[in-house]
Amino acid sequence: MVTELARPEAAATARGPAASARRRRRSAAVAYLLLAPNLLLFSVFMIVPLVWVVVLSLQSYSGFGSAEWVGTENYTTMAQDPVFWRAALNTAVFAAVTVPLSLALGLGTALLLNRHVPGRGFFRGLYYLPFVISGVVIALVGKWIFDEQLGVVNRVIRALGGSGVGWQSEGVPALTSLIVMIVWARLGFVMVVYLAGLQGVPGEYYEAARVDGATPWQQFRYVTWPLLRPTTFFLVVLTVIESFQVFDVVYVMTRGGPGNATQVLVTYAYATGFDSRRQGYAAAIGVVVYLVVLTFTVLWWRVQRQRGAEAAP
């Protein structure tokens, strides 16, 4: 009896792991099959170009004829290139100004449009509109507003007796015009993410705060702002990454000028790769931008994971 009882158990344990491994393999195969189209597209459009860029960054190549292997020369040249450092500084300044500005304005707009105001849906759509418009169109609108000779702003200033601002011929105004257009374009997205965050804040917290006699500012300071911290962190990382990738608006509005006053890393990479035809050097700049963006992405991912672990029971 003992042996009879033992047999099916032994058979079950012998069959069990094998069967479950088979099941796992089969389900993994199905998962990979379903993922295959995405993985294929991801490899073709992301992995292959990425590897290609890294390889190209170690070469000297004009786009014609054959490439010459130069090792890390492009990177050592970059370290001594004042225009590269100027572009890096401009990009950092650009991020340092546009990120807090778009977050502050986006949050303000979200707070306003989270209330029951007339035409709320219309205004939400209106603020979101620039985000779905192509960057080139944003830049053309920017040119129409800020053109030194024909732009609306300078025409108004001249009509009021002023001499106009050097939006394209002076560094600080040129950078300011770009910041205004980028913040305008980004505002809608920040607003929508904050709106989603605000709608996740339980109404009871505000009721409790009001019962405790909290003023609207105190309610914002001690209820809304702390509970929006994950949203803010998400937006900071995302907008910093976006700031390091900015290209179209700068290229169309100022082409990096006057001088290199508005040159950012991606416009410099473009000018180097396609105007000077130093595609290896341009690829090296691209790798640097990639590493900066990667650092912020990893930082975001790690913090998100940490938060997830803390939230788990």
Add this chain to the structure above:
Amino acid sequence: MFQADGRLLSEDLQSPAIDSDAGRRALALTRSFFTDRLVPPNTSTKGQYVDETFPSGTIAMVFAGDFLLADLQQNVKSFEYGATFLPRDRRAAADLGGNAVVATKDTENPEAAAKFLQFLADEQNMADFCAKTNVLPTRTALAGRELAFAERPDLMELYVQQAEAIAPGDVAQVTAPQFGAINNVLIEQLERAFVGKADPGRVLADMSTAIEQQLK
């Protein structure tokens, strides 16, 4: 530069020749357009194109190539305009303009590439293309031929005469294989002189060094 009878590159096209008396004169004159406020400050080498400011009547004169005539015809609504020859210093000169079409010798399909180049450079094709797009032909065979230009044929006659000032020696310099990169050096350095208020002597010296690097 060419009008000042100077050279961008040496005779053998192997070294820069821009840091010269002619170079200094040419740079001083062009820079004075900006310092004397004769041109809008945002029309420097990295600035805006002037094809909007002229039709709007903001500026009274413009250095415009023949290829802009079609746009001008479409956009100039409120006044009549004419054209005259480029200013000259020691001699008359003009820029060839345009870009070269190139096929590399290592191309995988040399026959197809040659056929395509032949198609582009075919006498009749070039005549048709130039007439329709208002640009001057580069084939000498078309030099004496009267083309039916689509826009302002009256002004195109003047452009044809101006093109006679294009000297082969000038063409050799602006069609050197490295000219694309050299052109970028010119854009960067001239911008420094025009709107960056950099010292012209310093700019010419830096320009010369940068061109030398491109020629290596």
